[in-house]
Amino acid sequence: MTTLLILSEQAPSRYWQELQKEKDEAKDAGAGEGNKEPTTEEAEESNTPKQKKRKFKEKRDQNQDKKCISGKSDPFPGKARIPEDRLQKFKRKEKIKKPPHQHYKLRTMIARSEEASEMAQKQAARFDLLLPEEAGFLEGDEGEDTCLVSQEDIANAVDITSGAKHFHLKLSQFGPYRIDYSKTGRHLLIGGRKGHVACIDWQSKHLMCEINVMESVNDIKWLHSESMYAVAQKKWLYVYDSNGIELHCIRKFNDVLRMQFLPYHFLLATASSTSFLQYLDVSVGKEVVAINTKTGRLDVMCQNPQNAIIHLGHPNGTVTLWSPNQKEALVKMLCHQGAVRSLAVEKNGTYMVTSGMDKKLKVYDIRAFKPLKSYFLPAGASCLSLSQRGLLSAATGDIVQVYRDVWSTPVTKPYMAHRVRGTVWGLHFCPFEDVLGVGHQDGFTSMLVPGAGEPNFDALDANPFRSAKQRQEWEVKALLEKIQPELISLDPTELGHVDRATFEQKHEDRVKALGFDPLAKVKFIPKFKKKGRSSAGHVEKRKKQVAHEDQRVSDPEQEI
Incomplete structure (x- = not known):
């Protein structure tokens, strides 16, 4: 009984007490050895590169075992296998042919670059499974034609937030209107032929600024951010801020009809009625080059987002491709028997869609410069626009038609159709939204087009929800990473090739x-x-x- 009583009076041990006891015992054991220091030979052996490498490897293996959830008996050891189609989706480039052995430094650099590219490809393929959004399309019932579904029916069927994206601005006094969405898809810029210019946060319906320039407006274009935009007025080119304050009047750019902004080069390309193609560097405010195309009035223009090449349409039915590095056209294609009315290029730079006075709509493969498909439209298409997901919108008079898969399968009927109140003067798909903006004689109309926008955005490139501080930081980084105009070429992959100069070229340079x-x-x-x-x-x-x-x-x- 006495023994049991003594045991019950002892306090229960805790885990921290046991750890402290072990530390004390180890300390006493170390003190008992008389603080024996390791010999010089032992210290040298423990500090050898082999010993350090072995210790580092053991520590790394221990950490890997700790990260393993199922332990060493995991039935599926290692990382999960990535499907081949996912890897092909994010493939960047072909492997570079390695130089001879004497260029060992170059071989090491190429190997490191390929290793980093392969790692980025695998990470992007893995993270693609975690993306929260998926693109969808409008699907009708059995026997129902989707082009007969009205915008009101779509707005009533979707949620309140998506339904609010369909609206109409009645501005019949100053029309017709040119339109442009910002790179993030958050802000809308409209410009009326009779001088009315307005900036709108179209999702919250907040009016940022509204001015009248008191002369005709030919085109409008957002610059690198939503804080600045350019207006091609009757005589000269003007730059305004988001409050409607005039920042610059650029008199070198006169009689401008159409504009395109190259976001990664900070270049504003303009086409004028005097047959001049001019480039303005908006980061320093200087003209880069002025090219006399000698092809007459330039009122049809678009850009290739893949390589920043400018496409121009001409009255003789040809389409020319231009770069600021050459005074002559890089490519000249005969696309139509009549004048070219509109152009559009896919975001990957693979396909180009053209419409002409011969009432034909043609799809070209830019890689081979050959036509793939040709469609006949009874009235012809005056405006064209391609979405991020490959939908094509074509305007004929006051009717806007949207087509799917125009370059893969023959199209017999439109995917969607909508009639607006006046002749269409401008078409533009909103980035990252299933919305098509239409500028016409009676104002502006926002259409709902399911499956048009990319559902997942890159927040480091274009973030629709960024704050003012994030926009400022992005602007600084974009200026530091600005691509020089000299690097614009038809094949952007040439920049990654090794320049193997011949002996004769090196000798000539030395002489x-x-x-x-x-x-x-x-x-x-x-x-x-x-x-x-x-x-x-x-x-x-x-x-x-x-x-x-x-x-x-x-x-x-x-x-x-």
């Missing part, structure tokens, strides 16, 4: 840099000797004696 040819052999002139030793026979004999030797440079200052 130009030095001013003389260091490898040229100086003609040997024998020294004149007396007493008959400079006769013709003696001279030729001395020349033969030194013919096999390398000639030195006569001037010591020219030696390398």
Whole structure:
């Protein structure tokens, strides 16, 4: 009984007490050894690279075992397998052919670059499974045609937030209107032919600014952010801020009809009625180049988002491709028998859609510069626009038609159709939204087009929900990463190739840099000797004696 009583009076042990007890015992054991220091040989052995590498490997293996949820008996060890189709979706480029062994530094750099690219490809494929949104399309009942579904029916069927994206602005006094959405898809810019210009946060219906420039407006375009925009007025090009304050009047850019902004180069490309294609660097406010195309009035223009090449349509039915690096067209294609009315290029830069006065709608493969499909429209298409998901919108008079898969399968009927109150003057799909903006004679109409926008956005590139501070930080980073105009080319993958200059090219560059040819052999002139030793026979004999030797440079200052 006494023993039981003594045991019950002891306090129960806790885990921290046990740990403290173990530490105390270890400390006493260390003190008992008399603080014995390791010998010099033992210290050197523990600090050798092999020992350090072995310790690091053991520690890494222990951490990997701790991260394993199922332990060593995991039936599926290692990382999950990535489907091949997912990897192909995020494939960046083909592997570069490795240079010879003597270029070992270059081989190491290429190997590291390919390893980083492969890791990024695998990570993007894994994270693609975590994306929260998926794109959908409008599907009718059995026997129902989707092009007969009205916008009111779609707005009533969807949720309140999506239904509010369908609206109409009645502005019949200053029309027709050109329109443009910002890169984030959050802000809308409209410009009336008779001088009315307005900036709108179209989702919250907040009016940012509204002005009248008191002269005709030919085109409008957002610049790198929603804080600045350009207006092509009757005579000159003007730049305004989001409050409607005039920042610049650029008189070098006169009679501008159409504009395109290259966001990664900070270049504003303009096409004028005087046949000039001009580039303005908005980061420094200087003209980069002015090209006289010599093709007449330029009122049809679009850009290739993949390589920043400008496409121009001409009255003779041709489409030309331009770069700021050359004064001549890179490519000239005969697309229509009549004048070209509108152009549009897919975001991947693979397909181009054109419409002309011959009432035909043609789809071209830009990689081969060959037509894929050709469709006949009874009235022809005056405006074209391509969405992020590949939907094509075409305006014929006051009717807007939307088509699906125009380059993969033959199209017999439109996907959607809508009639507006006046002749259409501008079409533009909103980025990251299932919305099509239509500028016409009676104002502006926002259409709901299911499956048009990309459901997942890259917040580091274009974030619709960014704050003012995030926009400022993004602007600084974008300016630091600005691509120079000299790098614009038809094939952007050429920039990743190794420039293997030939020996002749290197030698020519060296001769130009030095001013003389260091490898040229100086003609040997024998020294004149007396007493008959400079006769013709003696001279030729001395020349033969030194013919096999390398000639030195006569001037010591020219030696390398």
